[in-house]
Amino acid sequence: MPDKSTLEVCLTPGLLPLYPITGKVVVVIDVLRATTTMCVAIDQGADKVIPVETIEECLSYKGKEGYILAGERNGRKVEGFHFGNSPFEFMNGVVKGKTLVLTTTNGTRAIKMAEHSHQVVIGGFLNFSALSKWLISEGRDTLLLCSGWRDKFNLEDTVFAGALIHHIKEYFLVDSDSAFAAEKLYLNSRRNMFHFMKQSSHYRRLAHLGVINDIKYCLRPDLTDVVPVLKNGELVRADIRKDLEGEFFSLNDL
Amino acid sequence: MPDKSTLEVCLTPGLLPLYPITGKVVVVIDVLRATTTMCVAIDQGADKVIPVETIEECLSYKGKEGYILAGERNGRKVEGFHFGNSPFEFMNGVVKGKTLVLTTTNGTRAIKMAEHSHQVVIGGFLNFSALSKWLISEGRDTLLLCSGWRDKFNLEDTVFAGALIHHIKEYFLVDSDSAFAAEKLYLNSRRNMFHFMKQSSHYRRLAHLGVINDIKYCLRPDLTDVVPVLKNGELVRADIRKDLEGEFFSLNDL
Secondary structure (H helix, E strand, O other), X not given: XXXXXXXXXXXXXXXXXXXXXXXXXXXXXXXXXXXXXXXXXXXXXXXXXXXXXXXXXXXXXXXXXXEEEEXXXXXXXXXXXXXXXXXXXXXXXXXXXXXXXEEOOOHHHHHHHOOOXXXXXXXOHHHHHHHHHHHHHHOOOEEEEEOOEOOEOOHHHHHHHHHHHHHHHHHOEOOOHHHXXXXXXXXXXXXXHHHHHOOOHHHHHHHHOOOHHHHHXXXXXXXXXXXXXXXXXXXXXXXXXXXXXXXXOOOOOO | OOOOOEEEEEOOHHHXXXXXXXXXXXXXXXXXXHHHHHHHHHHOOOOEEEEOOOHHHHHOOOOOOOEXXXXXXXXXXXXXXXXXXXXXXXXXXXXXXXXXXXXXXXXXXXXXHOOOOOEEEEEOHHHHHHHHHHHHHHOOOEEEXXXXXXXXXXXXXXXXHHHHHHHHHHHXXXXXXXXXXXXXXXXXXXXXXXXXXXXXXXHHHHHOOOOHHHHHXXXXXXXXXXXXXXXXXXXXXXXXXXXXXXXXXOOOOO
């Protein structure tokens, strides 16, 4: 029997240089709100999402037919963009058939940093079960990359990483203190995740901007079965094996 | 009333560049085993402990009257040194009046990285209460620096940081996700810390070397009231204010 693949967690992009990612799957996690918004956009019919690092790069797409510019800096919509980074902005058909060009403080940067891995894939509570099944199905060495806040540790991405570890660890070799700690923090949070997240610094940052409903939405599990993957610098919907469709993991505890 | 001083935690030396330390107190934490051993050496009458980064630097003291060379790499004693890094090696009078020159994989490096702060101070469960009182008494902005393992997150140093936060947070302004997470992990661990630590990667690393008794000893709270501080590159016993002597915090839960 072959050895299991490894499952690790990198708590912030600032520590990514310590983790070799060549040949690995890297799950980029920015629960509040970038990777949640990416799932929503793909779920709502966007052709693709182009994550870019800078505002300038995003603005270079301005006026191009079929492109929508979106993103935030420090939680606020950027001047000249069509949208900010609230998942609600991308519903009701506005992105259908379009290309979303998105830049955010942490999440899009983390994607860029992981580009030379075997495959970048996007995770949030919204696609928790679909992502879990996709990771098990791929069966590769996997790194969960928390986007953090300006290279510092953050709570929400770590708790999400811990939820993944808790639910899929039997399929992988998990053997690091960061994975153990992330899982513990998830187990501490799952009875009332919103209450737990209220104690995070990012909650306070966003609450100040009046986006409590965004936060509540970002914590809702399994609203979609899309698994966005990076292909040639663009996020598109992964092909899901037929035998994996339909079944969901139990996240009732959330 | 003046604002409270801040209390932060840096989860690994790899993230230290994100934390300005000028003017701050930095508590260097390497519970298993460097900072514990430093407390023991000072408690047992060593004149001072010189933390050095390299084996070569340590060996440069070889043969000098009154100097003891000690340290480890990857948990093992270095060839040519008098001692390794087990706290038990420094008891029974062997360090009394001597200067200990110590190099370890993580702890001594973290000390060097924090040298340009206002004051480096050494923490472990052994001097938990004395250190807590010293920090409150200083009342400065304080950073808890976990030594980690080769710049990665580790469990034991984070749990210790969480214990400090839990017991002294009312005296400080604490407002970061890493502090919140560290405290949660401490609260998860305190009913049976040894059992909790058994799940850490460093436990497995050291257990393999047969030093279970070292680990148990390193988790025992309040065996000494020494607070080692760095003065001109050497760790010496801090002067403790008389009114702070004698009283101990309650760590009964440990």
